[in-house]
Amino acid sequence: MNMLKYKDVINACRFCFMCRHLDTVGNVTFKEADTPRGRALILDKICMYRKNLKNPDFVDTIYKCALSAACRHHCVSHYDETGLVLAARRDITAAGFEPEKVRQLATELKANAGVELAGGSGEIIYYVDSYSAAKQPEIAEAFRLVLAAAGVSCRILTGDSGKALLTLGYRDPAKAVAVKLRDAVAESGCNILVTSCPASLDAFKNDYPELGVAFDADIRILHTAEFMLELLEHGKLKAGHNKKDKVCYLASDFLKNYNQLGEIPLKLLQKIGAQTAEFGTNREESYAAGEGAVVYDRLQPKILKLLCNRIASLADSPATDILLTVSPYTKYALATFSEKKLNVISLEEFVAERITTLAPRLKTTAIRARQRKRRARNA
Amino acid sequence: MANYEEIMMISKDNYMYAMIRSELAWVLGEENVSSDDSERLGHSIDYYWIPEMWHDRGKTPPAPDFIVHPGSAGEVAGVLQIANKHKIPVIPWGGGSGSQGGALPIYGGIALDTKRMNHVLNIDVKSLTVTAETGINTQHLEWAVQKAGYSTMHFPASIACATLGGFLAHRGTGVLSTKYGKIEDMTMALEVVTPTGEIINTLPVPRHASGPDLTQMFLGSEGTLGVMTKATLKIHPVPEARKFHAFLFKDMHAALAAGAKIMTSRLRPCVIRVYDEAETAKLIKRVLGIDKKGAYLVCGFDGPLKMVELEIQLACAICRRENSEDLGAEMGQSWWDNRYKFFYPPYTFQLPQAFGTLDTVATFANIENVYWAMKKTVAGNFPQATFIGHFSHWYEWGCMLYARFIIDAPPEDPLAAAALYNKIWDMAIRAAIKEGGVINEHHGVGLKLGRMMKDLYGPAFKVLAGIKASLDPNNIMNPGKMGFEGI
Ligand SMILES: Cc1cc2nc3c(=O)[nH]c(=O)nc-3n(C[C@H](O)[C@H](O)[C@H](O)COP(=O)(O)OP(=O)(O)OC[C@H]3O[C@@H](n4cnc5c(N)ncnc54)[C@H](O)[C@@H]3O)c2cc1C
Numbered sequence A: 001m002n003m004l005k006y007k008d009v010i011n012a013c014r015f016c017f018m019c020r021h022l023d024t025v026g027n028v029t030f031k032e033a034d035t036p037r038g039r040a041l042i043l044d045k046i047c048m049y050r051k052n053l054k055n056p057d058f059v060d061t062i063y064k065c066a067l068s069a070a071c072r073h074h075c076v077s078h079y080d081e082t083g084l085v086l087a088a089r090r091d092i093t094a095a096g097f098e099p100e101k102v103r104q105l106a107t108e109l110k111a112n113a114g115v116e117l118a119g120g121s122g123e124i125i126y127y128v129d130s131y132s133a134a135k136q137p138e139i140a141e142a143f144r145l146v147l148a149a150a151g152v153s154c155r156i157l158t159g160d161s162g163k164a165l166l167t168l169g170y171r172d173p174a175k176a177v178a179v180k181l182r183d184a185v186a187e188s189g190c191n192i193l194v195t196s197c198p199a200s201l202d203a204f205k206n207d208y209p210e211l212g213v214a215f216d217a218d219i220r221i222l223h224t225a226e227f228m229l230e231l232l233e234h235g236k237l238k239a240g241h242n243k244k245d246k247v248c249y250l251a252s253d254f255l256k257n258y259n260q261l262g263e264i265p266l267k268l269l270q271k272i273g274a275q276t277a278e279f280g281t282n283r284e285e286s287y288a289a290g291e292g293a294v295v296y297d298r299l300q301p302k303i304l305k306l307l308c309n310r311i312a313s314l315a316d317s318p319a320t321d322i323l324l325t326v327s328p329y330t331k332y333a334l335a336t337f338s339e340k341k342l343n344v345i346s347l348e349e350f351v352a353e354r355i356t357t358l359a360p361r362l363k364t365t366a367i368r369a370r371q372r373k374r375r376a377r378n379a
Numbered sequence B: 001m002a003n004y005e006e007i008m009m010i011s012k013d014n015y016m017y018a019m020i021r022s023e024l025a026w027v028l029g030e031e032n033v034s035s036d037d038s039e040r041l042g043h044s045i046d047y048y049w050i051p052e053m054w055h056d057r058g059k060t061p062p063a064p065d066f067i068v069h070p071g072s073a074g075e076v077a078g079v080l081q082i083a084n085k086h087k088i089p090v091i092p093w094g095g096g097s098g099s100q101g102g103a104l105p106i107y108g109g110i111a112l113d114t115k116r117m118n119h120v121l122n123i124d125v126k127s128l129t130v131t132a133e134t135g136i137n138t139q140h141l142e143w144a145v146q147k148a149g150y151s152t153m154h155f156p157a158s159i160a161c162a163t164l165g166g167f168l169a170h171r172g173t174g175v176l177s178t179k180y181g182k183i184e185d186m187t188m189a190l191e192v193v194t195p196t197g198e199i200i201n202t203l204p205v206p207r208h209a210s211g212p213d214l215t216q217m218f219l220g221s222e223g224t225l226g227v228m229t230k231a232t233l234k235i236h237p238v239p240e241a242r243k244f245h246a247f248l249f250k251d252m253h254a255a256l257a258a259g260a261k262i263m264t265s266r267l268r269p270c271v272i273r274v275y276d277e278a279e280t281a282k283l284i285k286r287v288l289g290i291d292k293k294g295a296y297l298v299c300g301f302d303g304p305l306k307m308v309e310l311e312i313q314l315a316c317a318i319c320r321r322e323n324s325e326d327l328g329a330e331m332g333q334s335w336w337d338n339r340y341k342f343f344y345p346p347y348t349f350q351l352p353q354a355f356g357t358l359d360t361v362a363t364f365a366n367i368e369n370v371y372w373a374m375k376k377t378v379a380g381n382f383p384q385a386t387f388i389g390h391f392s393h394w395y396e397w398g399c400m401l402y403a404r405f406i407i408d409a410p411p412e413d414p415l416a417a418a419a420l421y422n423k424i425w426d427m428a429i430r431a432a433i434k435e436g437g438v439i440n441e442h443h444g445v446g447l448k449l450g451r452m453m454k455d456l457y458g459p460a461f462k463v464l465a466g467i468k469a470s471l472d473p474n475n476i477m478n479p480g481k482m483g484f485e486g487i
C-alpha cells in the first residue's frame, strides 16, 4: 500500500492535536475526523486491518480533505499529512473503493484530456488552466494585456494538466495526461512556461518530476505573480494609476504551503504601490476555498459552500472589501459558492488596471463589465 | 481481535437507534447528527495514554453511538432532554485534547461535540472582556481578540488543540498564568445548560457577596454538571514589552529557592519555570540546545517597558545571589519562542513509550517534599521508568509541579500495560497527597484519576456527590468521571 510509505506520518499525527485549528475542512464541519489526527487514526486502522479500506465512511473522510497543506506548513517537523491523504487516495482507487462521484469525475477528466498549443511566436508559453479557460476568461485576458504592455509575446497552451486526476488518486491516467502536456511544451521550443493557476504550477514543478515526466531542465516554470514581478523589476512594466483602494490578499495554498511562494504576490503588490490589508485573523489558515483539492467544487460542493461562507464571515466588510486571489479556482469558488456577494479580483486583473502604459488599452469588455459591476455594488 | 464494526452499543439494527436518531435530528438538523465510523473513531480516543495505547495495540476503544453538533444553548438543552428521557449518557467533547480521558464515551451514548458553538459574541473594550461560545478553538479566540487589539493572555501549549469549554471544564492554564491566572481567574461569568436541560447564567461579575459562587462551582466540573455554553473572560492590552532571562543553577533546590524568592518578594513575573536536572538534560538540551548540567530557570516579565526592566533586574539579582550561571536574555527568549515546540512530534513523548503527566500543586513549604516523594516512589517501585519534572505556574504561596514518567518499553499486552500504568499513578499521586499535594493542578481528573477523588477529599466528597445527584438525577452527564458513579 502507498500509505505504508507514510507510516511515520501516521505515527506522528494519529495522536497529535497541534494543527487541528488549521484544518480547512475541520473548521467548517467541526468533525474530529476532518483533522490530520482524525484521518491518521483512520489510515492507521486501515494499515492494521486492510478490510477497513472499503469502509465507505473512512473513504468519504479521505475524499473530504481539502489538501490545503496548512497543517503541514504549520507543523514544526512538517509531517506530510497531505502526502498521506494523497497516498491513501491512490490505494483506494487501486482497490476500486472510491465513491461513485469520484469515479465519474475521473471518467470525465480522462475523456477530456488533451492539450492544444495555439500558434504564435515567442519564447513564452502561457498555460491557461481549465478554470481560467472555462469559467474565468477575464484572468487570461488581463494577463495578455499585461504582456502586451510589456512588449512580450507568448503562445497559449490549453488543456488538462493531470493535476485533478492525480489528487483524486489516479496516478497512471494523470501521468498519461502529463506526458502529452510535457511533449507539447518540449516541441514548442519555448523556454518559459507561465501559468495563472497555482495547482498547475505545482504539478509542473513537483508532480511531473515525481511522475517521471519532468520538463527539460532549462525550461523555467513560473506563476504569473513571479513573472509579472520580474517584468516590473526589469523595468518592462511601470506602475501607474495610484488607486487608493485597499486589497486583502488571499494566499494560494499551492503557492504558500506547497511551494513557499506565498510572499511573491505581496511583493508584487508592494511594487505597484497597492495598499494591502490583512484578511481574517491570521496568516496561517487557508482562505483559498479548497484550492488544494483542485476540483473541490465538483467533489464536495456542500462543504465548499461552508468554506466560502467562513471566508465571507472573516471579511471585515464583505460587501466592500476587495479580495485579491492568485488562483483562478479560488476566484471562481468564492464568486459562485459564497452566500454573501464578495468582491473578488485576480492578481492579473488588478495589475492590468494599474499599469501606466496600458491605461488606454484597458477598456476591454471583460474589464469594463467588472468595473461596472463593482461601481454598481458600491453605489 | 475486535474489528471496527463490532463496537456499536445501541445496534443500528435496533429500531430504538432509529427512534433516538430521529429525535436528535429533529432538534439539531440531520447534518448535525452522526454515527459514522470516522467520527466514532475520532471520538473514541482523546489525549489520554490508555485509549491511545489500546488503539496502538489493534484494539478498539469504546465509541459513542451518536455524535451531535449543537449550534446553541437551546439545541444543547434539546439534546439533554432527549437523553434524560431515554437515560442515555451524554459526554461533552470539545477538542478531545484532555489528557485524563474526561471526554471518552466509556459507556457509549451521545458525544456532544461543542465545536459548532464557535462564535465570539462581544468584545467589551470598556471593561476589557470577551464573551464567546465555548466550542471556539482557543487559538481562534486569541486571534479574534488580538485583531481587536487585545489578548486573552491564555497561552497553554494546547491553545490550538482545545476549546474554551475544555479549559473551563478542566480548570486549565497557560504559560503566562503566573501573572494572568488560570482560566478560573480569567472567567467572569458562564452560561450553562444543566443536566435536565435548563439554561442558566451565573452572576455577571466574579467578585461578590451574593452567596456562594456558581461560576466557580461549574469550573472544573468536567462535563459532569452540565454543558457550559458561553463564557465571559477578562482580556488585556497587549503589553509594551515582554522580556525573558535564563539561568542555570547547580541543582533544582537552588533554582526553586530563587523562584520562590521572586514570588515572595511580590514581583509579578508572567513566567517562571524551573526544570529539574533530568529534564534540563533531556528536554532543554533537545529543544533549546543547551547542553549543560544543572537546573534551568527562565523568568519573564511583561507590561510597560520601564516596569519590565526594573522587575527583570530585581529578579536577575535574586537569581545571581543563588550562585547561578547567567545564560542571558537570549536563552530566555529562545525558551519563549520554542515554548510549544516541546509538544510537537517528534519532540513530545510518543508510543510505544508509556508516559504520563503527574501535575500537582503545593505550597513552597511542601513542594520539594512532594517532588521527592513522587520521584522516590516512581524510581523505587518502577525501575523501568524515568522521572522528570519542571515547576511552572507560580503563585504567591507555592507552585505547580509538572512531573512526568516515561517508560520506553511498556508491556506489549494491553491489559498488562494498562495495569502497570495505573499502578504508577496510584502510588505516585498518593505519595504526593501525603506530602500536601493534590491529585491534579490543571489537567483535571477525568477517568484517569477519578478513583482517587474520595481519598483526596475525604468526607467532603459527599458534598460534591450531593451536588451531582441533585443537578443530574438520571446521571446522564459524563457518568463514571471525576470519581462520580458510573452506570
Ligand atoms: C499537546 C497538548 C498540550 C497541552 N497543554 C496544556 C496546557 O498547557 N495547559 C492545560 O491546561 N492543558 C493542556 N493540555 C490538556 C488539554 O488541552 C486541556 O485539558 C484542555 O482543557 C482540554 O480541552 P478540550 O476542548 O480538548 O476538551 P476535551 O478533551 O474535549 O474535554 C475535556 C473535558 O471537558 C469536558 N467538556 C468539554 N467541553 C465542555 C463544555 N463546554 N462544558 C462542559 N464540559 C465540557 C469534557 O466532557 C471532558 O470531561 C494539553 C493537551 C495537549 C494535547
Ligand code: SF4
Residues within 6 Å of the ligand: A012, A013, A014, A016, A017, A018, A019, A020, A036, A037, A071, A072, A074, A075, A076, A077, A078, A079, A080, A081, B344, B345
Ligand atoms: S502534521 Fe504535525 S502538527 Fe499536524 S497532526 Fe501531524 S504531527 Fe501534529
